[in-house]
Amino acid sequence: MNYELELISDLSETLSYNQADFPLYANKIKLEHFDRFTAACHCHLDIEFVLMLEGNMDYYINGNIVTIHAGEGLFINSNRLHYGFTSECKNCILIEVAIPPSLFSEHLAYIQNFWSEKFGNETEDFILLSKKIPWQYEVLNLIVSIYKNILKDKPNPFQILSQASKLCLHISENISTYKQDSSDTWNWLTLAKMTGFIHSQYENKITLDDIAVAGAVCRSQCCTLFNKYISQTPIAYLKYIRLQKSCEMLRDSKKSVSEIALSCGFQSASYFTYTFKKELGMLPTEYRKQYYKNKI
Template identity: 30%
Template sequence: MAKTKHDLMKDASEIVHYDTAGIPLYVKSDVLSEYPGMRAICHWHDDLEFIRIRKGEMYYRVNSQTILLKEGDCLIVNSRQLHYGYSRGQKECLFLCILVHPLFFSGNITLYERYIRPFTESDGTGFLYFPHGAQYPGMDTQDVSSDISRLLEKAAALRNGGQPGYELEIVGLMHILLGRLISLGLLVPDPDTGYGISRPDPDSAAQRAMVSFLYQNYSGRITLDEIAAAGHVSRSKCCRIFQKYLHQSPVDFLNSYRLEVSRRLLSETSLSVTETATSCGFSHLSYFSKLFGECYGCTPKEYRKRQ
């Protein structure tokens, strides 16, 4: 089975392949095991991301915060936030992912400026988390996650049906969803209640800059001083930020990304194993093979044969 991959720009932003060219909408039923190591690459994009857990559970990291998402939970990741999902104990997770660009809601500039832009440009709202069954003020009949789930699943059904004009119906559903959250005071959460709110993250800009630097320069020799300089922080602060956001050292994160790139090269090019290792910044073939085996459970040559 082909593995799911994220195509990234050099600044770590994802190149989102929308369902229809010119319409900033992406709807996919996803399976965590389709990702290498059951883990997505850390990335960001301008789109709002809507996640619904259909079966199982997984961890979701947004900036420096980790959320354990369980069946029925919903998560909205704000625009331009570093994020990725990964398995809990290598367990499977089935989930729905919908990406919608904020400009999707800009048909009326007054409504966009009043309701959407304050959310997407909010420093303190990296994500909104809606646990299954949680009750909120103003919701007497059902929990918010069930309401969101119903709208997201209807959008997925429309996408799968593929009838002419389905995009317009999804546009309507997403407006209803955000309108519902706005009416409940949840789109830009109230700090006094704490519903759905995430903490402001002062180190997010530095982390994004350092990750972008690694994505741009992974093929060459990189020092810790250079990584820290990219984020305008000290070496020790650099290491603390990587642990805070990614639970990895800068070097371990760099090697993880190099291995992901090498996996793609082995699958999609005719480069030799040695050429692949060199292209990904590994100066010693034995070290590359060792790390590759630890990550993917086979040698680079064996991996290529399986593709």
């Protein structure tokens, strides 16, 4: 059986779980489906696990860049800005699993307090995972197991919940703590608010002022934070998200180019087509044809 899910264009602030009433995300992703082999910078409450199946990939996580190779993995802590990319512009295939605290009942204070302690701002941003370390080897195997199990016609929720609990157990027992500078914490939280605003409002008209207001900062500080931590201007990041969403719609819907342009916040179909051609090197219609040709 071929265990694959529908490929996605980016992970937004609120993940789309495999089943609406069971908050857990598992997917297989090809980086070639992203513009310039680079995913959108984002963050979410979920903790995230990555297993590289083929190729090499770089990950930006809260200002750090790490590389993972085939057979290796990565744990990304909660509410960390991150994105995957490859400067070599070569495809890679990976499995991602994301676990939110709500999977273990968000109403249980004890669990939530422990989650905040282990996956809060004063613990490591990420952990590289290797087959050479026994507990990390088990984590890599659990990533595969969760992915396969959640794709079954009738997945056993107790089995998946048990495996997700084991993932959290391994990390909670091995993650290190450190004292983060309060100003740095504020910067990350402010940037997360602004990127979250873009992810949720990209289909509407958005100005630099709107983005700055979302983070309760001035225009200048807004631009400074984006340039420092994402290496993009706020408007460039907004354009990138809109293009990623348009690629997703071109692949996964039968909407016309005009409909997609308006749905993604572009002022007109002609401007969307111009921007798409300039950034991706082909027309939206050519992108759609190429995708379906490669899919066959």
